[in-house]
Amino acid sequence: MKTIDAIINRKSVRTYTGEMISDNDLNQILTTAYASPVSMGKYDSLSLTVITSQDWLHRLDQNAQQIFNVSQSMLYGAPLFIIVSTKLQETPADNAAYSNAATIIENMNIEAVALGIGACHIWGVITALNQNKALIKEMKLPESQTPVAGLVLGQTDEKYEQRHIPMDRIKTQTLD
Numbered sequence: 001m002k003t004i005d006a007i008i009n010r011k012s013v014r015t016y017t018g019e020m021i022s023d024n025d026l027n028q029i030l031t032t033a034y035a036s037p038v039s040m041g042k043y044d045s046l047s048l049t050v051i052t053s054q055d056w057l058h059r060l061d062q063n064a065q066q067i068f069n070v071s072q073s074m075l076y077g078a079p080l081f082i083i084v085s086t087k088l089q090e091t092p093a094d095n096a097a098y099s100n101a102a103t104i105i106e107n108m109n110i111e112a113v114a115l116g117i118g119a120c121h122i123w124g125v126i127t128a129l130n131q132n133k134a135l136i137k138e139m140k141l142p143e144s145q146t147p148v149a150g151l152v153l154g155q156t157d158e159k160y161e162q163r164h165i166p167m168d169r170i171k172t173q174t175l176d
């Protein structure tokens, strides 16, 4: 698949068969995370948590459902959830830390599309997780890191089809 097709035809997949992706595909997706550009090359300010344990997926989902007061899964029954964590300093510089995480997520998401794997960028479960310090402690993240972004992945019956992207979707100005 051409890169442009993977980017344009990407969509948030919210239905999963429950079937796990292959180790090869997971490694390829993780490689795109490690290939991501990171502000000032500070790769050690970040960590990834690859979650396939049904128990952990359930606990993270339950925590989010409680906090958002919803009854449906916020991880959509996907068999794999990758969390990006980073050091935050509570200063405007955190913008770079969040951007690093988003860049990593998008790289992995586009690779998932290229491999025909379902994926969806997840914020809700992450913000709920940040309200449960005990749960974060159990994740044993590198010292002083905070979960900031997530991506669910898994096999899906959904197809990535040609999408029309409206050119007026995001207000765009030119300065001349």
Ligand SMILES: Cc1cc2nc3c(=O)[nH]c(=O)nc-3n(C[C@H](O)[C@H](O)[C@H](O)COP(=O)(O)O)c2cc1C
Pocket: 010, 011, 012, 013, 014, 120, 121, 122, 123, 124, 125
């Ligand atoms: C930062 C960010 C956070 C998101 N968080 C969630 C989420 O928690 N749950 C969800 O179902 N979708 C989430 N999404 C997906 C968006 O809702 C989706 O990308 C948007 O509606 C456009 O649809 P599309 O991805 O199908 O093109 C998130 C997307 C981004 C970029």
